[in-house]
Amino acid sequence: MxxxxxxxxxxxxxIVIALFFALNTFFGLFQPAxxxxxxxxxxxxxxxxxxxxxxxxxxxxxxxKSVRSQPLTLNDVPWRGxxxxxxxxxxxxxxxxxxxxxxxxxxxxxxxxxxxxxxRLPLALALAAGLTAFCTAVFHYGLRIPTxxxxxxxxxLS
Amino acid sequence: xxxxxxxxxxxxxxxxxxxxxxDYPTRQITMVIPFAAGGPTDTVGRLLAESxxxxxxxxxxxxxxxxxxxxxxxxxxxxxxxDGYTIFLYHIGMATTATLYRNLPYDPLTAxxxxxxxxxxxxxxxxxxxxxxxxLPELIDYVKANTATVTYANAGIGAASHLxxxxxxxxxxxxxxxxxxxxxxxxxxxxxxxxxxxxxxxxTNTTSQIQxxxxxxxxxxxxxxxxxxxDLPTAAEGGLPELTFGVWHGLYAAAGTPEPIIxxxxxxxxxxxxxxxxxxxxxxxxxxxxxxxxxxxxxxxxKLVSEIELWRPLIVAxxxxxx
Amino acid sequence: xxxxxxxxxxxxxxxFTWYNVLFCxxxxxxxxxxxxxxxxxxxxxxxxxxxxxxxxxxxxALIMLAGVYYGAQYGGSTTAILLNLPGESSSAVTAIDGxxxxxxxRAGPALAAAALSSFFAGTVATFLLAVFAPPxxxxxxxxxxxxxxxxxxxxLVCAIALAHGSVLKAVGMVLVGLLFGLVGADLxxxxxxxxxxxxxxxxxxxxxxxxxxxxxxAEILRNLENEKAREAMVTKxxxxxxxxDDLKRIVAPAIRGTALGSVLGVLPGGGAILAxxxxxxxxxxxxxxxxxxxxxxxxxxxxxEAANNAGAQTSFIPTLTLGIPANPVMALMLGxxxxxxxxxxxxxxxxxxxxxxxxxxxxxxxNGLLVLLNLPLIGLWVRLLTIPYYMLFPAILCFAxxxxxxxxxxxxxxxxxxxxxxxxxxxxxxxxxxxPLLLGFVLGPLMEENLRRALIISRGDPMVFVSxxxxxxxxxxxxxxxxxxxxxxxxxxxxxxFQEDGD
Numbered sequence: 001m002x003x004x005x006x007x008x009x010x011x012x013x014x015i016v017i018a019l020f021f022a023l024n025t026f027f028g029l030f031q032p033a034x035x036x037x038x039x040x041x042x043x044x045x046x047x048x049x050x051x052x053x054x055x056x057x058x059x060x061x062x063x064x065k066s067v068r069s070q071p072l073t074l075n076d077v078p079w080r081g082x083x084x085x086x087x088x089x090x091x092x093x094x095x096x097x098x099x100x101x102x103x104x105x106x107x108x109x110x111x112x113x114x115x116x117x118x119x120r121l122p123l124a125l126a127l128a129a130g131l132t133a134f135c136t137a138v139f140h141y142g143l144r145i146p147t148x149x150x151x152x153x154x155x156x157l158s
Numbered sequence: 159x160x161x162x163x164x165x166x167x168x169x170x171x172x173x174x175x176x177x178x179x180x181d182y183p184t185r186q187i188t189m190v191i192p193f194a195a196g197g198p199t200d201t202v203g204r205l206l207a208e209s210x211x212x213x214x215x216x217x218x219x220x221x222x223x224x225x226x227x228x229x230x231x232x233x234x235x236x237x238x239x240x241d242g243y244t245i246f247l248y249h250i251g252m253a254t255t256a257t258l259y260r261n262l263p264y265d266p267l268t269a270x271x272x273x274x275x276x277x278x279x280x281x282x283x284x285x286x287x288x289x290x291x292x293x294l295p296e297l298i299d300y301v302k303a304n305t306a307t308v309t310y311a312n313a314g315i316g317a318a319s320h321l322x323x324x325x326x327x328x329x330x331x332x333x334x335x336x337x338x339x340x341x342x343x344x345x346x347x348x349x350x351x352x353x354x355x356x357x358x359x360x361x362t363n364t365t366s367q368i369q370x371x372x373x374x375x376x377x378x379x380x381x382x383x384x385x386x387x388x389d390l391p392t393a394a395e396g397g398l399p400e401l402t403f404g405v406w407h408g409l410y411a412a413a414g415t416p417e418p419i420i421x422x423x424x425x426x427x428x429x430x431x432x433x434x435x436x437x438x439x440x441x442x443x444x445x446x447x448x449x450x451x452x453x454x455x456x457x458x459x460x461k462l463v464s465e466i467e468l469w470r471p472l473i474v475a476x477x478x479x480x481x
Numbered sequence: 482x483x484x485x486x487x488x489x490x491x492x493x494x495x496x497f498t499w500y501n502v503l504f505c506x507x508x509x510x511x512x513x514x515x516x517x518x519x520x521x522x523x524x525x526x527x528x529x530x531x532x533x534x535x536x537x538x539x540x541x542a543l544i545m546l547a548g549v550y551y552g553a554q555y556g557g558s559t560t561a562i563l564l565n566l567p568g569e570s571s572s573a574v575t576a577i578d579g580x581x582x583x584x585x586x587r588a589g590p591a592l593a594a595a596a597l598s599s600f601f602a603g604t605v606a607t608f609l610l611a612v613f614a615p616p617x618x619x620x621x622x623x624x625x626x627x628x629x630x631x632x633x634x635x636x637l638v639c640a641i642a643l644a645h646g647s648v649l650k651a652v653g654m655v656l657v658g659l660l661f662g663l664v665g666a667d668l669x670x671x672x673x674x675x676x677x678x679x680x681x682x683x684x685x686x687x688x689x690x691x692x693x694x695x696x697x698x699a700e701i702l703r704n705l706e707n708e709k710a711r712e713a714m715v716t717k718x719x720x721x722x723x724x725x726d727d728l729k730r731i732v733a734p735a736i737r738g739t740a741l742g743s744v745l746g747v748l749p750g751g752g753a754i755l756a757x758x759x760x761x762x763x764x765x766x767x768x769x770x771x772x773x774x775x776x777x778x779x780x781x782x783x784x785x786e787a788a789n790n791a792g793a794q795t796s797f798i799p800t801l802t803l804g805i806p807a808n809p810v811m812a813l814m815l816g817x818x819x820x821x822x823x824x825x826x827x828x829x830x831x832x833x834x835x836x837x838x839x840x841x842x843x844x845x846x847x848n849g850l851l852v853l854l855n856l857p858l859i860g861l862w863v864r865l866l867t868i869p870y871y872m873l874f875p876a877i878l879c880f881a882x883x884x885x886x887x888x889x890x891x892x893x894x895x896x897x898x899x900x901x902x903x904x905x906x907x908x909x910x911x912x913x914x915x916x917p918l919l920l921g922f923v924l925g926p927l928m929e930e931n932l933r934r935a936l937i938i939s940r941g942d943p944m945v946f947v948s949x950x951x952x953x954x955x956x957x958x959x960x961x962x963x964x965x966x967x968x969x970x971x972x973x974x975x976x977x978x979f980q981e982d983g984d
Contacts, residue, residue, distance in 0.1 A: 006911045013908065014653045021660050021675065030677040035670075040941030044667035044674055047929040048660065055656040062649055074910065081705030082906075085698065085878070089899045092882040093892030101883070108882055109875045115705055116871035127872055131879050138514075143521070143529050145887040146188055146221035152239055194809065195528035196816025204532060204820055222528060223890050226666065226683035230891070233680065258671070261678065309938055315671040337937050338668050340930065343806045350803065351622035353938065362819070366804055366826025442822040478671050 006074075007066030014059030022052035084115035100151035101140060106132045182242055182419050183216040190246045192231025194224045198362040198443060202277060202407055203247040205439050209430035214422070218245075227316035229255050229262060236264035240412040242419035245273065249407045251316060253465035257473040258316050266462070270410040273423045274453035275461060276431065278404035279445040280380035281322050282364045282390065284373040285356035286349050294376040294396030297356070298330050310334045311345040311354040315478060318405045319345065322358035322379065324472050329400040349373060360405055361386070361444035379403050386444045406448075406465075408458045420455060428453045489611060492838030495540055496846055504541045505843050508548020509851050513858075515549070516556020519566045519697060519877055520689060520884020523553035527813045529887070531820060539821040540836045544843040546817055547797070550810050551603060551844070554793050555851050558595040558786055559862055563588060564877065565700045567692055570923045571757035571789035573916045576696065577643065578774065578781030585777050588863050589721035594779050595786040596855040597723075598735035602787035603848035606743045606794035611841050615830070617795075618802040621747045627935035627945045631955035632748075633928035636755040638959045639762040640920040642966045645775025651917045654908070658921025659928070661686055669933055681893035690894045691922055693881045694901025695908075695915040701874045702906045721860055723779070731783035734764050738784035742791030747798050748807070754923055756792040757785035758916075766965055794844060801837055803827055 025034045025045040037043025088111055096104045110128035113119045139145045191203040204220050211218035223231035228251040238244040256266045283294065291297040301308050310326075312319040319342065327334055337354050339345035342363045348354050350372055361378070365386050368375040377393040378384050379401050393401035409427055411420065430436055431447035440447055451457060473479075495501060515526045527546050534542035554571075561572040562579035575595065582591040609617075624632075637655060644651030664675045665685035676682035723731070741763065742756040764784045765774040774781050796807040797814075804826035806812035815825040823833060830837045865873075885894045905915055939945035947953050 010650060010653070010908070010911045010913060013911075014657065017657055017660065021663075024675055031673055031675070034667075034672060034674060038941075039943070040936060042669075042933050042936065044670045044672045047932075048663055048674065051656055051660050051663075051925075055653060055660065058649060058653040058656060062647075062653060065649065075706035078702055078705035081702050085701060085705075085874075086899050086902060088878055089882055089885075089895040089902075092886070093895035096886055096892065105879055105883065109879050112875045112878045113871070115701075115874070118869075118871045123872075127875055131876055135879055135883055138518070139521075139883050139887065143515070143526060143887070144219075144533075145529060145883070146219045146890065147883075147886065148186075194812070195531055196806075196809075196813040196819075198819070201816060201819045204535070208532070208535060220532065221890055224684065225889065225891065226680045230680055230683070234890075259680075263680065306940075314668055315666070335937060335940075337934055339934075340668060340926075341812075343812060347622065347799070347803075347805050348625065350805075351625065353625040366824040366828055370827040372803075372827050439820070439822045442824050443819065 004066040007062055011059045011061075011063035011066060014055050014062060018052040018055035018059060021048050022056075025049050025052070078115075080117065081115040085112060088112045096147060096151070098151045098153035100148045100154065101145075102132060102136055102149050103151075103154070105135045182422060183214050185243065186217045186219050187211070187214065187242070188221050188244050189218050190231050190235050190244060191220055191222050192224060192228035192246075192248055192251075193222065195220075195222045198279065198360055198405075199247065199249050199407065201362075201443065202279075202440075202445075205436050206247070206276060206409070206427065206430050209433040209436050210423075210426040213426040213429045227251055227255055227258065229259055232266070232269075233263045235410065235412055236269035238412045240271070240414035240416075242411060242415050242423065244412060245423060246270070246410040246412075247276065247407060248410065249279075250318070250321065250405050250465065252408065252410075253462055254316060254321060254469045254473065256466045257470045258479055260479055266466070269413050271413055271415040271420055272455040272458040272462075273409040273411060273420060274427045274455060275448040275458050276407040276409055276427065276453070277440060277445050277447055278406040279318075279360045279362060279443065280378050280384060280404045281318060281358050282361055282368065282378050282387070283322075283326070283356065283358045283376040283393070284349070284364050284368065285376070286352045286354070287371075287373060288352060289355055289374055291376070292374075294391065294393065294398065297376050298397070301334065301356075302330065302332050305332055305334060308334060308356070309337050309354045311337050311339060311349055311357040313342045313345050313359070314338050314340060317342070319357055319359045321469070322401075322403075324476050325401055325403065326358060326398075328472055328475070329398050365444045377401070384444055385441070406461060408461065410458075424454055485612060488834065488838050489842060491834060492611075492840075492842030495835050495839030496544065496842035501541055501544055501839070501843065502846060504537070504545040505548050505847050506850050508545035509552035509555075509847050510854065512549040512552020512554075513556040513559075513851070513854060516553035516568060517559050517862075518880045518884060519560050519564070519568060520693060520881040521887055522557070522568045522689065522884070523550045524809050524813065525884065525888045526553070527810060527817075531813070531817055534817055535820055539818065539823055539833075540839045542817055542821060543814065543836065543840050544847075546814055547840055547844065548847045550814075551790065551793050551847060552851060554790050555596060555599055555855055558599070558782075559592060562591045562595065562782070563862060563865060564697070564873075566697045566877065567919075568689070569789075570688070570692070570754050570919060571785065571792075573692065573696070573919045574643065574757040574761045574785040575782055575789075577645075577761070577914075577916055578776075578778045581775065581777035582779065582782065583866070587720075587777065587779075588866060589859055590723040590727050590779060591782050592859045592862060593721075593723050593856065594727065594731050594783045596852055596859075597728075598731055598738065598783040598787040599790040600848055600852040601735050602739040602742060602791040603794055603851075604845060605739050606746070606791040607841060607844040607848065609743050610795055610798055610844070611838075614798045614802050617747050618798050621799060622803075624748055624951065625935070625949065626931045626938060627949050628951040628955065629748075629931040630928060630935055631946060631952040631959070632755065633924050633931065635955050635959040635962070636759065636924050637921065637928070638962045638966065639755070639759050640917045640924070642762040642765065642962060643758055643916050643920070644914050646912060646914060648966065650913045654913050654915070654917040655921035657908075658918040658923075659925035661691070662922040662925025663929065665926075668930055669937075679893065681891055685926065686897050686922075687885065687888065687891070687894040688923065689885050689888065690897035691901050692919055693885065694898050695905030695918060697877060697881060698898065698902030699905035699909045699915065701877065702902070703909065704870050704874070721863060727779050730779050734760075734780040734784035735787040737763060738787030739791045742788030743795045745788075746792030746795030746807070754808075756788040758920060760784040760788035762962065766962075797840075800825070801840070802830060804829065 034045030035043035109131040113124040207218040235246040561576035565580040567573040738760040745756040800811040
């Protein structure tokens with residue numbers, strides 16, 4: 001008997017998510033606990049608890065079934081990609097107001113390019129410059145999004 | 159990265175000091191509207207932005223920063239550089255969220271500079287087309303006699319229809335079953351379909367339905383009858399003088415904006431409120447521009463202070479908060 | 482009938498002026514482009530265009546904005562098929578089989594099938610809009626909260642039926658989506674749920690962040706797992722246009738999708754979002770070869786594309802005839818009217834006949850322009866796939882970030898993008914499908930809202946769900962679909978057990 005570790009992990013993730021919502025509803029982490037109410041007069045906690053309960057059941061069922069199924073063959077985890085790609089949107093969010101559209105777009109393109117092992121510095125610079133020009137043309141001059149080209153961190157240009 | 163941040167911080171300090179009224183405005187101004195595009199406040203804002211931009215000689219660009227009854231946008235403006243390049247149009251919510259939200263990240267009374275009042279949109283009380291009552295007194299009698307079955311629709315906590323409902327229930331001293339909706343559109347849908355009984359909402363949303371006879375109308379909350387709906391009595395005529403209020407809109411900037419800049423903005427607002435296009439389009443919204451005396455910082459400040467005091471006890475008594 | 486002809490004549494006379502055709506073309510072109518760019522969708526675009534339209538005649542402005550909306554439906558399916566990047570919940574369904582087709586070198590036929598069935602659906606639905614708008618709008622008002630709840634139940638059952646792998650995992654993904662859909666201020670009590678004191682979260686998690694996170698970011702990461710495999714795949718592109726056999730296969734699904742989409746699109750409470758995946762479920766269940774669904778079935782592209790385009794068109798019915806917005810885009814259309822000084826409502830049709838019929842007639846022109854525009858573009862889009870992926874994904878990220886930020890100017894939406902990128906990648910890597918999660922996320926709040934609202938109106942009487950005929954009918958349908966979904970599952974499991982025994 002082999003255990004499919006992937007399904008085991010899926011079941012565990014479902015249960016963790018369910019518990020997270022359930023505990024938050026009952027005890028309230030960083031927020032007040034949510035009243036459950038009654039089926040006739042549901043409180044804000046009723047639906048979350050119902051769903052969390054169902055998700056727990058599904059999670060357990062997935063774990064029980066993992067005993068008999070065959071795992072998929074997986075590629076390696078792209079650690080480099082994860083480390084580079086995932087922080088990029090956060091960086092974008094933190095800098096867009098201060099730096100403005102042009103520098104932030106350039107940074108986004110430049111940094112994310114290095115998620116691939118094939119990327120070389122000259123190409124990354126060219127790519128970032130090209131994308132910045134394109135995005136500025138499309139979003140600023142074309143669609144006229146209200147974000148300034150240069151933010152208030154850059155006094156001379158804003 | 160450290161160097162960059164240092165430069166940025168330095169820039170921030172220089173930027174804040176450099177603003178002076180003489181050459182204001184030298185670049186485009188952003189008008190933050192704390193609601194999604196397409197709604198009544200957004201429409202008011204865009205019409206003003208158009209006209210003010212012409213007076214100021216720089217484009218006034220609308221930026222919708224929606225969320226949490228408008229407080230997300232307010233929080234954004236409260237932390238903006240006070241250089242007059244970010245202005246903010248917010249309605250009665252500026253006063254009611256002061257009580258509805260107990261953990262606002264800003265103080266509504268100190269976080270903003272006042273520019274002036276823009277308009278006050280009246281409300282109307284309407285019911286599904288086959289509702290038995292014909293006049294406001296009949297409606298009140300019917301509602302009081304059928305508290306167990308009558309339903310009042312609103313567009314969510316903090317919405318104008320929610321505030322009007324609170325005021326109405328307080329005025330007739332009766333608690334009703336409230337059915338909340340995600341916005342006015344769905345609430346109106348269910349009212350037209352007869353799923354709920356009555357509601358009270360801004361003329362912007364109700365006038366065309368009233369004129370087309372798809373809903374029954376009982377009263378307007380304005381002090382006088384409306385030009386667009388001359389047959390509709392005021393709430394005071396119907397015996398509810400307490401129910402006189404409107405969704406007032408004010409224009410703000412971040413606290414600490416230099417006074418000459420504020421005055422320039424206030425003057426541009428005054429011009430906009432006399433602009434024939436603005437007046438004409440406001441009329442389509444069944445509202446009128448604020449008077450020249452009201453379009454001043456002092457009038458807006460007085461309004462905000464008095465409205466916070468007006469709504470606080472009502473909201474506390476209703477016991478519903480938005481946090 | 483003569484009245485209808487006269488009205489349509491009036492509409493065509495408005496829509497066929499050279500400048501309105503130009504506006505229509507500008508609208509559909511822009512719509513196609515923003516539909517193709519991941520992140521920025523029709524809602525953000527129309528919002529950004531509002532100030533521009535101030536300067537134009539109301540009919541021209543609305544014709545252009547409408548063009549952006551249905552043009553974006555065409556464009557949105559393009560990225561779903563090419564890059565597994567759905568910009569809207571409806572194209573999440575197209576992505577399932579469309580993207581598989583792309584990986585099999587059949588991106589061309591997939592795009593053509595999407596364009597042709599969209600064109601068919603758009604044309605038919607516009608006709609329905611012209612003929613039946615007023616009575617349909619009135620009929621749609623019969624839908625109460627209880628009926629919407631039952632419709633959402635049916636929708637969720639369909640969401641599970643979408644899955645081509647484990648049904649159990651699909652149920653789990655739907656539930657995860659439903660739970661994340663609840664984050665934000667509770668409509669009924671005003672209490673903040675799972676927001677950790679962040680007011681940015683009070684208005685729910687941004688849909689586009691979730692969609693791009695679990696589809697787009699997860700897809701980028703999967704491609705980075707094995708960079709060589711991706712390169713190999715793009716060389717295999719075969720024919721650009723569908724074969725005769727392909728065309729034969731898409732006719733019936735396109736018709737059924739159009740019918741379903743037209744009906745659901747009329748419902749003002751967001752029924753249109755169900756159209757695409759309800760039609761996919763229908764096709765999968767009546768197909769003689771259900772096993773090819775999820776493996777690149779062209780029917781699985783044609784049906785949802787037809788449904789979502791038909792729905793997009795008929796969602797104008799409540800907007801134009803009652804002044805009630807069916808979705809955020811329609812709310813913007815009403816806003817555009819307000820800015821122009823036209824009060825949206827039941828009297829637009831009689832007071833502004835030129836506007837009303839002009840916009841409707843322009844939809845025919847627009848759909849024609851779209852198909853003319855999109856068929857030649859297929860070659861260009863397919864060539865996009867030959868761009869090395871390591872140059873493509875920085876572009877995807879840039880567009881996604883700017884597009885998401887442009888919606889609300891809310892940096893928080895970008896943090897959500899990272900969060901759902903991680904979650905999506907982990908779950909997809911472990912063999913879960915993202916589409917059910919996305920649909921659960923969209924339907925969750927609607928379902929809870931209508932359930933609680935129905936119970937408030939009925940004073941807590943649960944019988945309301947079975948005593949209303951519409952609701953009862955929908956619940957019975959949901960039950961039937963559920964049984965059909967589970968039955969082959971049981972059969973398949975048995976088969977699997979047999980095979981294991983045989984080994």
